[in-house]
Amino acid sequence: MRYSIYYMITPRCILNCGYCFRDTSPESIDSELPVDEVLKVITHLYTNFNVRKLTISGGEPTVLNGKTNTAFLKLINHLRKYKFSNPNDNLRIELLSNAVNLTPDITKQLVGVVDRITITLDTLNEDTLKMIGRNTGPYSNYVKRFRERFLDFSSKGFDLKLHSVITPVNYNDIIPLVNYIVSCDEFHVSKWKFYQYMTYGMPEKDLVYSISDELFHKKAMEIKDAFKDYNIELSFKDNKLMETTMFNLIHSGRIEYYTKENGIRTKHLSNIITEYKDWDDLASKCDIDVNMIKKYHSLGDE
Numbered sequence: 075m076r077y078s079i080y081y082m083i084t085p086r087c088i089l090n091c092g093y094c095f096r097d098t099s100p101e102s103i104d105s106e107l108p109v110d111e112v113l114k115v116i117t118h119l120y121t122n123f124n125v126r127k128l129t130i131s132g133g134e135p136t137v138l139n140g141k142t143n144t145a146f147l148k149l150i151n152h153l154r155k156y157k158f159s160n161p162n163d164n165l166r167i168e169l170l171s172n173a174v175n176l177t178p179d180i181t182k183q184l185v186g187v188v189d190r191i192t193i194t195l196d197t198l199n200e201d202t203l204k205m206i207g208r209n210t211g212p213y214s215n216y217v218k219r220f221r222e223r224f225l226d227f228s229s230k231g232f233d234l235k236l237h238s239v240i241t242p243v244n245y246n247d248i249i250p251l252v253n254y255i256v257s258c259d260e261f262h263v264s265k266w267k268f269y270q271y272m273t274y275g276m277p278e279k280d281l282v283y284s285i286s287d288e289l290f291h292k293k294a295m296e297i298k299d300a301f302k303d304y305n306i307e308l309s310f311k312d313n314k315l316m317e318t319t320m321f322n323l324i325h326s327g328r329i330e331y332y333t334k335e336n337g338i339r340t341k342h343l344s345n346i347i348t349e350y351k352d353w354d355d356l357a358s359k360c361d362i363d364v365n366m367i368k369k370y371h372s373l374g375d376e
């Protein structure tokens with residue numbers, strides 16, 4: 075069985091989105107693995123956990139270890155070792171980035187390693203993006219940059235994916251954004267994932283971004299309808315699905331997972347992943363539901 079894993083390699087970022095859930099406390103930043111340890115983790119995942127799809131996310135991956143692009147490109151070079159024509163052996167790489175640092179000279183170095191690049195875009199309205207925090211300080215003009223980047227990624231053959239977080243702040247901007255993508259003839263988006271804003275126990279954020287299940291699903295229906303003649307893979311992650319599938323490798327090299335008992339969700343952290351021999355060892359030493367892993371994180375047999 076082959077597996078996919080979501081690796082949030084750093085809590086650092088250069089933007090400051092209001093709904094972001096990354097932990098930027100000094101302890102969290104201190105626990106970020108140096109790039110050489112990140113490489114060991116990836117080798118271990120490939121060799122012992124049979125991981126064949128790796129999503130690299132953050133924070134912002136390009137600022138791994140606080141060094142713009144340097145550690146990140148070292149990681150990319152390491153990943154090149156796992157690119158094979160045989161799908162059983164090949165490690166598919168997906169990169170989630172805000173794309174600020176993904177200038178054309180950098181993306182040139184990702185060719186042949188990264189298969190898909192994902193950018194989060196919640197609206198085409200720069201003022202709303204400013205409110206959300208995506209137009210932080212010197213990094214304004216998010217939409218303009220998004221267009222330039224997607225054109226560049228597309229010309230280099232990367233598969234393109236979008237993420238959007240649906241909140242009351244951008245609720246009415248989603249359909250105009252969808253219509254823009256539908257009518258865009260400069261690039262083609264192959265997949266789009268829409269998230270319901272999820273609470274991480276920060277009441278001041280919840281007050282602004284919390285959205286009911288009903289409103290989220292209503293918008294999901296409108297989105298599906300707008301895309302009925304467009305060839306795209308749509309997915310919608312509501313809070314219930316997020317809670318069920320929450321299982322990520324975080325920047326300290328530990329697995330973050332949740333258990334729920336009597337309606338109470340509890341967060342857990344494993345030891346560093348290199349301490350576990352394989353999936354069975356991880357599952358038996360931590361309170362992790364193997365069936366959930368198989369259902370949501372396996373790629374099946376080839």
Ligand code: SF4
Pocket residue numbers: 087088089090091093094095096132133134172
């Ligand atoms: S770009 Fe992503 S990681 Fe950075 S602050 Fe925004 S949501 Fe968080």
